[in-house]
Each structure stands twice: as C-alpha cells, then as structure tokens.
Amino acid sequence: MLNLREAELHVLYCLIRKPKLMRIANVDSKWFAGAGLQHLIELLHRLDGAFAGELDLISQFNGAYPNEMTRQDWLEIDNSAVTTADYSGWLKMVRDDYMNQQLRQAAFHYQQTPTRQNRAALESALDNTKQDDGIRSDVSLSDLADVMDYKLDHKVDDGLQTYTGLNDLMGGGLRGGILFTIGARPAVGKSAFALNLIHQLESKNKAVLVDLFSLEMTNNENYQRLLAMETTLDNSKFNNPSVQLAPNEKLTVKSAMERLKAQQLYLHDNIFFLDEIIAKISAHAQAAAKGKYLAVIDYLQLIKTKQPNENRTLEISSITRELKLLTNELDIPIILLSQLNRQVEMRPNKVPNSADLRDSGSIEQDSNIVAFLYNGYLECGQPKSYRPKPNEPRKVILDIQKNRAGALGRVSFSFAANQLKFKEVFL
Numbered sequence: 015m016l017n018l019r020e021a022e023l024h025v026l027y028c029l030i031r032k033p034k035l036m037r038i039a040n041v042d043s044k045w046f047a048g049a050g051l052q053h054l055i056e057l058l059h060r061l062d063g064a065f066a067g068e069l070d071l072i073s074q075f076n077g078a079y080p081n082e083m084t085r086q087d088w089l090e091i092d093n094s095a096v097t098t099a100d101y102s103g104w105l106k107m108v109r110d111d112y113m114n115q116q117l118r119q120a121a122f123h124y125q126q127t128p129t130r131q132n133r134a135a136l137e138s139a140l141d142n143t144k145q146d147d148g149i150r151s152d153v154s155l156s157d158l159a160d161v162m163d164y165k166l167d168h169k170v171d172d173g174l175q176t177y178t179g180l181n182d183l184m185g186g187g188l189r190g191g192i193l194f195t196i197g198a199r200p201a202v203g204k205s206a207f208a209l210n211l212i213h214q215l216e217s218k219n220k221a222v223l224v225d226l227f228s229l230e231m232t233n234n235e236n237y238q239r240l241l242a243m244e245t246t247l248d249n250s251k252f253n254n255p256s257v258q259l260a261p262n263e264k265l266t267v268k269s270a271m272e273r274l275k276a277q278q279l280y281l282h283d284n285i286f287f288l289d290e291i292i293a294k295i296s297a298h299a300q301a302a303a304k305g306k307y308l309a310v311i312d313y314l315q316l317i318k319t320k321q322p323n324e325n326r327t328l329e330i331s332s333i334t335r336e337l338k339l340l341t342n343e344l345d346i347p348i349i350l351l352s353q354l355n356r357q358v359e360m361r362p363n364k365v366p367n368s369a370d371l372r373d374s375g376s377i378e379q380d381s382n383i384v385a386f387l388y389n390g391y392l393e394c395g396q397p398k399s400y401r402p403k404p405n406e407p408r409k410v411i412l413d414i415q416k417n418r419a420g421a422l423g424r425v426s427f428s429f430a431a432n433q434l435k436f437k438e439v440f441l
C-alpha cells in the first residue's frame with residue numbers, strides 16, 4: 015500500500031511535469047509535510063507554469079528558499095516516475111490525511127479541555143472532512159496518451175491469474191474494475207467453482223488478499239471444502255475426521271492445513287447486508303497491495319439491503335450497480351455468483367443465457383463479464399448438455415457470454431464433486 019510520503023512525492027512529480035494540474039483542483043501547501051514541500055507548492059502556485067523545466071524550477075526554489083530542499087529531496091521526487099493518470103487519487107490521499115489529522119487534534123483538545131470554543135473547533139474540523147474536496151479525476155486525451163506512452167515502454171501487470179483458458183479469454187487475468195458474474199443452476203457447483211478459482215489464484219499469484227462472502231455456507235463447510243480440494247480426499251470424510259480419516263490421510267491433511275495458513279483468504283459467513291460487505295471490501299482492498307485483491311460473493315440473490323424494496327428487481331439492480339461502482343472506485347475485481355431461474359431447464363439444450371439470470375437484467379448490464387456454469391462438454395466446438403453420472407467426474411463448461419474487454423468463449427472442466435475439485439480440460 016502506498017504511504018503518505020510516496021503520495022506527496024507523486025503529486026509533486028506530476029505538478030512539476032504538468033503544472034496545469036494545479037488548476038483542476040485546489041492544492042493547499044498546508045497538506046504537505048515539512049517546510050520544503052510546502053514552499054515548493056507555494057512556488058508552483060506563484061509561477062503558474064512559468065518555469066523552463068525542473069532544473070529552472072530548482073534554481074528558482076533555491077533562490078527563494080536557500081537550503082530548504084537537498085539534492086536527495088529532489089531525487090526522491092524524480093524517483094516517483096509515475097504517469098499523471100492517478101494524480102487525483104494521490105492528491106486526495108494527501109488532502110484526506112491532513113483533514114483527518116486536524117480532526118484528531120481537535121478531538122484531543124476538546125477531550126482535554128471541553129470548552130465551547132474547542133467544541134466549535136472540533137465541529138469545524140469534522141465539517142472540513144465531510145466537505146466536497148473538489149478533486150475530480152478529469153482525464154484528457156493527453157493524460158490518456160501519457161498512460162499509453164508508459165505502457166508502450168513498460169510491461170503492465172497482467173492481472174490475477176487463474177485457469178489458463180480463462181486468462182486467455184480475459185487477455186491476461188482478473189484486473190481492477192471488473193465485475194465478473196457467474197450464473198448457474200443449484201448444485202452444478204458454482205460455490206465449489208468459486209473456491210477453485212480462489213485456490214488457483216492463491217497458487218499462481220503472490221501475496222493476494224481474498225475475501226469470500228459466503229451467504230449460504232458456513233466458514234467450517236468452506237474450510238472443509240478447501241481441505242478436500244487441497245488433499246483430493248473425499249469431502250464427506252471431514253464431517254468426522256478423527257474416525258473417517260486414516261492415519262496417513264491425517265498427515266496429508268495437516269500439511270494441507272499448513273499450506274492454507276500461508277494464504278490471505280478471509281471467509282465471511284456472517285455478513286449479509288450490502289453496506290457491510292462494501293465496508294469490509296473497502297477496508298481490505300485498501301490494505302492490500304495494488305492489483306492484489308479479490309472479493310468473491312456467493313451469491314447475489316441472498317444479499318440483503320438496509321432499505322429493502324418490495325420490488326426485488328429494483329433492489330437487485332441497486333446491488334449490482336453499487337458493486338460495479340465499487341470495482342471502479344477501488345480498482346479491484348469482484349466475482350459475483352448468481353442463481354438462474356428455472357427456464358433453462360425447459361429448453362432442449364439446457365444451455366443458460368442472460369435471460370436466465372434471476373431477478374434482473376441489471377446483472378448483465380452492470381457486469382463486465384458474464385459467464386454460465388453448466389453440466390456439459392464441447393463437441394466440434396458446440397456445447398452439449400448432459401446428465402452427470404454418480405461417482406464419475408462431471409463434465410462442466412464455463413461459458414463466457416459477455417466480455418466487455420475480451421473474447422467470448424468456453425472453458426471445459428472436469429469436476430470431481432466428492433473432492434470439490436475443478437480441473438481444466440485442454441481440448
């Protein structure tokens with residue numbers, strides 16, 4: 015996670031290269047730490063772009079404020095080497111930190127000396143934190159060109175890797191800003207598939223933080239499923255492991271438990287309200303390193319809201335809207351599982367489509383990617399549904415039918431239901 019000092023340096027790096035950024039939002043010198051950075055902001059305000067590059071700025075600064083900034087300070091700013099696309103986010107961080115600091119100080123003074131005057135100061139500090147900061151991320155084509163320029167010379171993050179076929183269709187992996195909805199009929203294995211995706215992601219990417227909101231299964235059930243996947247032991251043996259597991263299997267389980275401990279996976283079986291889900295996601299996403307966070311919600315139709323709407327379609331629309339906005343705001347991917355209505359059972363080929371997403375068309379509208387999971391296999395590239403046989407691995411297709419920034423296509427899996435394990439089938 016970016017620290018405050020880095021955010022300050024990034025803001026200055028951008029302002030020195032693009033002084034016009036000063037005009038898109040107020041930049042107050044008070045928000046910055048230390049006389050050097052504060053005076054540099056004041057000088058940038060006064061010059062309003064009238065300097066010929068960084069060297070000229072340094073010489074004007076040294077003339078006005080001798081010995082306030084060392085060569086090392088300037089080098090630190092230079093080392094930022096960022097694009098200006100995230101300027102508003104860094105400025106906001108610097109501003110918010112200052113406002114919160116003022117609020118803490120005012121609260122401390124009021125607690126020590128609860129006078130009317132100190133109370134007014136506290137109220138005003140609180141008002142300041144709530145005020146619209148006017149910091150907007152207006153992005154011009156020239157800003158976007160900067161970003162593309164940067165990407166032409168630097169390899170950008172591929173996103174979070176999961177199954178190979180899925181990575182290919184997504185043109186990389188799971189990236190920020192993606193709401194990925196997976197719909198399936200009950201018992202096809204969508205909860206199990208979500209756990210498998212997380213498992214893939216934890217094994218193929220370093221230091222990823224994942225939140226799994228499971229609104230229908232307990233943490234214990236999910237943990238047992240994780241152990242079954244990790245050990246390839248029958249899931250039912252974990253119901254009474256002391257009796258049902260052989261001594262060598264217990265050793266296998268213990269080492270699987272150790273491996274799982276290393277993962278930053280948080281299971282939540284007691285959070286049902288949308289605003290609580292959002293609060294948890296916001297806290298963890300901001301604590302995680304950039305590009306290293308994923309939230310999975312199992313499943314949409316069980317999410318509750320504090321202002322329930324009699325019209326469930328409208329309520330579901332507001333939930334998917336909020337989740338979509340959250341992916342953009344925090345620049346994170348969210349995987350949202352969804353039930354399908356029964357119509358799909360009536361169709362001869364039993365291949366689901368967007369019309370089967372229960373409760374609302376907003377699910378398709380708000381999602382960047384919509385995929386369906388169903389029992390089936392590919393024959394000459396075409397999906398064939400089938401009825402799985404007991405005690406045999408099932409054939410399952412993940413069918414991507416909407417993909418805003420990538421290809422449509424299908425990925426085939428073999429699903430060992432007793433181990434809850436999905437293996438990709440390469441055709």
Ligand SMILES: Nc1ncnc2c1ncn2[C@@H]1O[C@H](COP(=O)(O)OP(=O)(O)OP(=O)(O)O)[C@@H](O)[C@H]1O
Pocket residue numbers: 198199200201202203204205206207230248249250431432433
């Ligand atoms: N020990 C086991 N042996 C055989 N099959 C099992 C075992 N444990 C789980 N399963 C099967 O694996 C599948 C797991 O489904 P999962 O709970 O992930 O489905 P889902 O699509 O999320 O459905 P729902 O919405 O009903 O929960 C189910 O079909 C279940 O019957």
